[in-house]
Amino acid sequence: MTSPSPALAEGGFPVVGIVGGGQLARMCQPPAVNLALTLSVLAESPTASAALVVPHSPVGEHTDLAAVRALARDCDVVTFDHEHVPQEVLLALQEEGVALHPSPQALVFAQDKLAMRRRLTELGLPCPRWAQARDAADVEAFAAQVGWPLVAKAPRGGYDGKGVLVCRSLADLEPWLAGVGEGGLADGILLEEAVDFSRELSIMVGRSPSGQAAAWPVVETVQEGGINTEVLAPAPSLDPDLAAALTEGALRIAGELGVTGVMAVEAFEVRDPGTGAPAYLVNELAMRPHNSGHWSIDGAVTSQFEQHLRAVLDLPLGDPSTRAPWTASANVLGGDYPELYATYKHLMARDPGLKIHLYGKGVRPGRKLGHVTVTGGREGDLGSLEELRERTRHAADYLQGVVTE
């Protein structure tokens, strides 16, 4: 652990370095302000989302060892806004004694989907059937086993549905097969069966280096075009045994993989082929604050951003309980309206209880610009959740220019 620079922090309070200046780093700033923790963000540019709100935000690339090393010099621990820091950079810093959370040994399972599938399968955790494919013969063999369509994934570098292809025949995969051995396909293609799921779930857990762990309730995530558009917390009408199994599974993954900080486990809700009972299959892991946890800012006693800071500093974890029976959250994606400020004024007038979170980014179609959250409702009353959903969906649609009143 390096010594904090007196220029950054005073009074024995630590400095948390974050590699990457996106909205996840930005949303760490409010809890850091509350807890008197100092952030230092390695940002892509001086106008990166987090750099706009964190005083100490040196500009540099996450792939540049010297830049990450310079960040680490001023910090007590270093964590990440995204999962794209190369292993060679991480391992070099670890060798030099920098406290990285999560460690490169844990993070690799969020960076490399083949490594993740292999490890979770070893641990006996439920996954879709999968295979590693380097050529057409591998693909044909797996298809013979699970049938078409297949889901192909680039093991490295994918996000928000990029690097994922649903393919109905070998022909669909030809361009990918041609790329095997390079970049995200260096070790081949990850093939998975197309899961027949009823909905997508996500669970987030926080885990500290001391091994303390805490889980938020399982949430339902609604996706459109591979991008998460809505989160409902807790997941409505979720079978309690399935909730317990998924929570247990996520805590086990965090422990076995040595995760530090917060982690999201995205899962498919399915039926057990034997018993017909509700069951889950792990879809993806993310070792950082995650879109499916944004609801916790307004809806939980401890938000995922506060918990991430507490966890990476090995502070005792906060209470992940909900603060209301229901929380609904919707993502705001870039649309046709370039003037977000004018639209949000209107929304504030329409719905005084709406919590608006914007990331300070310029509008580009499809870009994640923010999210909106509403909490409230009545315990077990799905109609009251539906009212919250209508409010967040309207707000997101309005900010995106999909509806105009």
Next chain:
Amino acid sequence: MTSPSPALAEGGFPVVGIVGGGQLARMCQPPAVNLALTLSVLAESPTASAALVVPHSPVGEHTDLAAVRALARDCDVVTFDHEHVPQEVLLALQEEGVALHPSPQALVFAQDKLAMRRRLTELGLPCPRWAQARDAADVEAFAAQVGWPLVAKAPRGGYDGKGVLVCRSLADLEPWLAGVGEGGLADGILLEEAVDFSRELSIMVGRSPSGQAAAWPVVETVQEGGINTEVLAPAPSLDPDLAAALTEGALRIAGELGVTGVMAVEAFEVRDPGTGAPAYLVNELAMRPHNSGHWSIDGAVTSQFEQHLRAVLDLPLGDPSTRAPWTASANVLGGDYPELYATYKHLMARDPGLKIHLYGKGVRPGRKLGHVTVTGGREGDLGSLEELRERTRHAADYLQGVVTE
């Protein structure tokens, strides 16, 4: 209204200037981050509480017209961390077209307690009996009317109990009478009857330049040595008619005085001398976020800091409803423990639901370093409020070194 500097804000979002870099400016940063509003803080030093967390924090004095003018040049509106900006500075800027919220014409009633008493009395709002005293004869005349002891107040420049003297005889007031005509006593001394109150209450309201206003519930404030130590929201066992009267009174004050931003009305709970019914007398006004509203960060849908930003920008106001049956908050004052970080680690382990707010200040005895808040309990159940109070009092005592386990 000046044009925002493109260096500070992008995409049509406004910049809010705050004169003063204390904890009130600091606590505006979390909601500013959420709402993509940019702050610019005129700070006393580069390590002022707010300057530690707001990227654009030029250093300068609030009494320096040139420094405040330079701040205003980059901002859409200017507001205040404290009430000490001289009227001549405010009036000069107003003349130059700077949008000040609150305006100097409103702020004077929070700066000058004599002006406040005069105006509230004109409006028929309930105040303790009071008089303006320039010499011993004035004091004797007022004492003959209301009896000893009297409360003497410096009309200008007092805060946290400073500038207030309970006097039992004319002798106690001699040093003050000698100072009449200078500084805070330029217009004499404000004398007030010593009110026989059962407890102190506070109500906060937000009001926008358009005239939209919203009130939080009335809270109880517990004071020790003239400093607020605890806030209970809502005020337990408060007579509903008194709550309504105080809320109405505060909204009327905000409207009549033309307040923009948030305002606290501190009041004494008394008995109506005629009917014996619960009643109130206005004690003090503050036209800015206030210690008695810190509970709203965790306990209300819209915090006083978010509301202040919305109000000064003339944005529609947020919902001030509570998020839990009870919220208890306690101030953390500087004590014997210089190492806050070590103590707060312990508290996090002891109480995962505790919300800790520290202001990034060095420990000095008696200095306001932070506050702690807990929300929860059961509607109308005073025992459940008492449990929350025990948690916040213990946490504050522990951080202050009063208790050691």
